[in-house]
Amino acid sequence: MTPTPSSLESPERDQTDSSLREEREKADREMTASRKAVEKDADAVVEHARENADAIMVAAREKADEKADGTSPLPTPSSIAIDREMEDQALREERAAADRSVRREREARARMLTRLLPLERDATDQYLLTERARSDDALATRDDFLGMVSHDLRDLLNGIVVSSQFLAQKLEKHSDSAQLLIETARIERYGTRMNRLIGDLVDVASIDSGKLAMHAVPGDVAALVAEAVDALQVTAAAKGITLAVQQPQESGTAEFDHDRLLQVLANLIANSIKFTPKGGSIRVHSKHVGDTFEFCVDDTGEGIPVAMLEAVFERFWQVGKNDRRGLGLGLYISRCIVEAHGGSIWAQSSAGHGTRMLFTLPISTTQNN
Template sequence: VSADRALRGDLEDRADALEALLVHEREATDAYLLTERVRSDDDVSNRDDFLGMVAHDVRNLLNLVMLGLETIQPPQRKKPPAYVSAGKVRIQRYVARMNRLIGDLVDVTSIDAGKLAVEPVEADAAALMAEATTTFQPAAREKGISLSAEIPEGAMLAVFDHDRMLQVFANLLANAIRFTPSGGLIAVRVERIRGALRFCVSDSGAGIPAAKLEAIFERFWQVGKDDRGGMGLGLYISKCIVEAHRGRIWAESKPGKGSELYFTLPIPSSRRRRSRGK
């Protein structure tokens, strides 16, 4: 009996020592993880600050390039040779693309930090759609694509950040132009649904396989390994912008029959109540 008591006491002492050790290890691990988290947060903050400064400086240089282009004039105001005009257009296009890439990187950083700036106000979504379509008419025309918009009469009020939603339209239209062959069709339309406006950008391109309809909205998604059209951020950023507006974005497609990309925007609550009462 005394031996059993001694053994039991020894086991209890060991259990107490193990429990105390576990408590100490847990406290040490928690302290280590907290230190690493603070260090990681500092690293991310420094990265974001650095990226912001670089983006600002690079954009300033790009603006100087554009300003320099505007000052290039032939002597005695003669019409410049065709190759000079074509060269200026190419440089402008490259500068615009670099600006978009910089903007995408800054936006992704803001999304990761939970700081994507969105300031929704009540405005006319039909006017926004018309502005986006008009902006991309030259690019569509240059590729031999017909770009049309079904713009309803009168205002279609919704709650959105104008610049951010123009960015969404730009990403959807740029993708549609990129994947639609010469002679193809792109159409933009909007309709009222319950509590929201639903927009659609459709094209007559090759379409998207069913297995990739959700993947196209992932970060860095590319059509293929040899795709060099961008970093694969446009649709991902568009998804984040639409969701920040409490909307939804998705794609529908049948291979060989084109694609339709949809997104929704909420309508003002006062109009929602009036529409229910009718």
């Protein structure tokens, strides 16, 4: 048994971690730039204030010099120069001391932020890890619960279907057998639909947890197509739709999980039946394209708007808000199965002109069994 390459959660978590690292680096750059901008503005304010103070001091000295008339007992020019040099030296030392104090304060603030930021981020990381552990536990519990409930529900549904089949056999000679047989067939049909819905929900849970098992063995792709068409023939006929294998049909051998790829083809054919009106037709075929087999389900149905060709493979996608023809999981599950085989799946369509659903399967796969 080979699981899918990885769960959906691991890439999402890797992306979350990468985004978190990028955001932190961006925050660091912005914080550094902001701090430098603030310091630059502060330095500019201080420098401007010092220039004003210097200008005022120079003006005061010039004014004092002008008042000197040569008759007053003023100090000699040399003594004035010495005094002013001493004042200037004292001012320079005071400013240097102030600059050293500001630098020490800024360095201390930077060291504090450097210490506090890792602590805060460690706390955030620890909280994130705790929440992820709780989420993992919750998912594990959900998967276990879903497994048990789906098993019990399937047992009950199988009992309903078997009972309806038994009643159908006993009612063949009843006076109102025709109507009763219609009702028992309806019970059987509803039970089958419920069983399929449960299977889809279980598959989605398996995909989310990375436990969608694949068992690839050599198989005939032409026989697979024929089997899928035969399985849906009655359903198509009941709606007045022609379902057939398109000829000529190429045969070949590849490694694939028979039940899973049959599920994919059945999903695509059932989807075409769902959206093809009475009197329409569906053709299914496979052929060699390079080093792959290409499978195609071609219908004459409603078609899909070009803008929606990618969206149809998303989880819970519906044609419209009021559409109730399923949960919108079939194509999503089909995509996951095809991609787990190393292939790809896509749609070609335009509104009102039918739809072609295609997927590829490598002729030689490398899955480990």
